[in-house]
Amino acid sequence: MSDTGLILLNKPYGVICQFSAHDKYPSLQQYVPVKDVYPAGRLDTDSEGLLLLTADGKLQAKIAHPKYKLLKTYWAQVEGQPDAEKLQQLSRGVDLGDFRTQPAKVNLLDSSQSSALWPRVPPIRVRQTVPDFWLQIQISEGKNRQVRRMCAKVGWPCLRLVRVGIGRLNVFNRQLSLGQWQWVKQQDLF
Helix, strand or coil, X not given: CCCCCEEEEEECCCCXXXXXXXXXXXXXXXXXXXXXXXXXXXXXXXXXXXXEEECCHHHHHHHHCHHHCCCEEEEEEEECCCCXXXXXXXXXXXXXXXXXXXXCEEEECCHHHHCCCCXXXXXXXXXXXXXXXXXXXXXXXXXXXXXXXXXXXXXXXXXXXXXXXXXXXXCCCCCCCCCCEEEXXXXXXX
16 A cells, blocks of 8 residues: 555546445446545445545544545536526535535536536437536535535526546546546645
8 A cells, every 4th residue: 555545536526535335336446446445425326527536534534524524525417597596505515305515615516617527428318408517516525415405496407427636636637537446645645
């Protein structure tokens, strides 16, 4: 194991966030051949992007627990039209029934930004009669399916969700291709 103890993986769509074999989905063991590391936080099977792994339990808690306020940056492709009121709802926080989200940083992305992403395999479904667009959403909570639920709550179903950043790390400044991993230093994250 590297002396940094922190692995950055660009997780593909359809990969489950566990190392043990799964009946339906490929697991992390098919991408990261390192023993005794575990995800620091989760990324849903149907989401893509940055996932941190470590063997250090204290570091894992510091990355995943909301009390440490580590910012996670997501790019969400959603159905619908941009709407200032809906953007404000997401920014203020959304009542999801079982909890209210903390305020989020929300911005529209232009097509030149979203074109920097790799193609998704399989591709998303495209409906010719329903427009879509991209949002950047930054949160520090990361509860189960939170970004997808937030977008759905304001009337924008999420078609594709990519975590592009965690703390100061992002998929672009690390030049991390889909399915690739690398050791990173803790100080690069915080």
